[in-house]
Amino acid sequence: MRWFAATIAPALPTAANAQAYQCRMPQSISVPKITPEARERRLPVTGYTLAVSWSPEFCKGREGEARHRTQCSGRNGRFGFVVHGLWPEGRSSWPQWCRTSRQLSPAEARRNMCMSPSAALLARQWTKHGSCMVRKPETYFKVTRILWDGLTMPDADRLSRENGLKAGRLREAFAIANPGWPEEAVGIKLNQRGWLQELRLCYAKDFMPTRCDARRFGAKDGAAMKVWRGL
Numbered sequence: 334m335r336w337f338a339a340t341i342a343p344a345l346p347t348a349a350n351a352q353a354y355q356c357r358m359p360q361s362i363s364v365p366k367i368t369p370e371a372r373e374r375r376l377p378v379t380g381y382t383l384a385v386s387w388s389p390e391f392c393k394g395r396e397g398e399a400r401h402r403t404q405c406s407g408r409n410g411r412f413g414f415v416v417h418g419l420w421p422e423g424r425s426s427w428p429q430w431c432r433t434s435r436q437l438s439p440a441e442a443r444r445n446m447c448m449s450p451s452a453a454l455l456a457r458q459w460t461k462h463g464s465c466m467v468r469k470p471e472t473y474f475k476v477t478r479i480l481w482d483g484l485t486m487p488d489a490d491r492l493s494r495e496n497g498l499k500a501g502r503l504r505e506a507f508a509i510a511n512p513g514w515p516e517e518a519v520g521i522k523l524n525q526r527g528w529l530q531e532l533r534l535c536y537a538k539d540f541m542p543t544r545c546d547a548r549r550f551g552a553k554d555g556a557a558m559k560v561w562r563g564l
Contacts, residue, residue, distance in 0.1 A: 355410035356447035359403070362439040364452045366461040369430040375465065376423035382520075382549055383480050383534040384417035387489060388450075389563030390528050404450040411563075414486045416449045417531060418458035419477045421466050428465035437470045447472050448481055480540070485510040489529065493560035503555025507532070518542035520549040521558070529560045 389412075392405035403409045423427050435457050442452040449455050455474070463473030487506035492498060500523070505517040521534030533551065537543040545551075550556065 334440070336484065349549045356412070356450070357409050358443055358446045358450075359409065362446070362452050363445045364437050364439050364442050364456050366436065367456050369452075369460065371430055373432055374426065374429050374557060375431055376426060376428045378421040378466065378538065379424050380422040380538050381536040382420045382422060382532065382544060383477070383536065384420060384426040385414050385486070385532040385534060387529045387531065387560065388412035390524075390530055392563065400453065401451070403446065403452075409450065410447075412450055413489065414532070416477060416481055418449075418462055419473070419480065420462045420468075429461050429546045431465035433460070433464040433468075435464075435469055441471055441474060445478065448478060449527050452488055480536075484534075489560050490562055493562050498558050498560070500552040500556040500558045503529070503532075503558065504554065514542050515544070517550070520545040521552045521556075523552045523556065523558060527557050527559050529558055 388404060392401065392412075395401045395405045396407070398405065404412060404415070437452075437456045439452075442455050444454065445455055449458070459470040459473055463470060467476070469472050487503065487510045489503070492503060492506060495502065500521045501516075503521060504519045507519050508514050508516045516536045520535060521529070521531060522531040524530050533549040534547065535543050535545040535549055
């Protein structure tokens with residue numbers, strides 16, 4: 334896997350600026366130790382999913398919770414789209430919880446918290462997903478940052494004000510913001526009440542955008558969608 338981070342950048346479309354948002358991380362970061370929640374599942378990797386959460390929806394009702402203080406209290410900034418995780422995919426399932434002795438360091442967590450504003454989330458993503466891709470958490474998050482920094486996120490706040498908003502409109506906006514990205518490579522997860530929760534961006538093994546399968550594609554283009562602005 335030594336070639337992993339070195340070869341990803343040339344395989345990507347021309348990089349664009351990631352979404353800009355306020356971010357003020359604390360100097361002291363505590364990283365919890367994550368215990369695997371299931372058996373190790375090693376499978377050949379056939380592609381990847383970059384899961385990108387819509388933070389205002391996640392933080393609704395969590396503003397006062399201590400474990401979500403960094404992301405949701407407003408003290409460390411206001412977040413729009415943030416990275417949930419980079420997930421390896423297999424043909425029939427997905428690899429997870431691969432055995433590793435390496436832990437995420439506080440310094441590496443802090444380096445990535447403007448992208449994913451939770452040390453616990455970062456630690457869990459490495460232990461559950463990254464461990465099945467590369468040997469070191471530093472490599473896993475380097476690859477995640479390359480993908481994230483190569484994207485321009487659509488203005489979901491503006492989209493939320495459109496009448497009769499449908500999931501397909503968000504796919505269209507993402508493709509316009511990222512020329513060359515096919516709409517069928519943009520998965521959308523809505524909650525049971527139709528509010529935007531997450532984008533699932535689908536990559537082939539060579540890190541080029543690829544059509545999402547039904548599981549990751551989620552809401553169809555004609556599905557009614559609402560976007561919470563955090564007000």
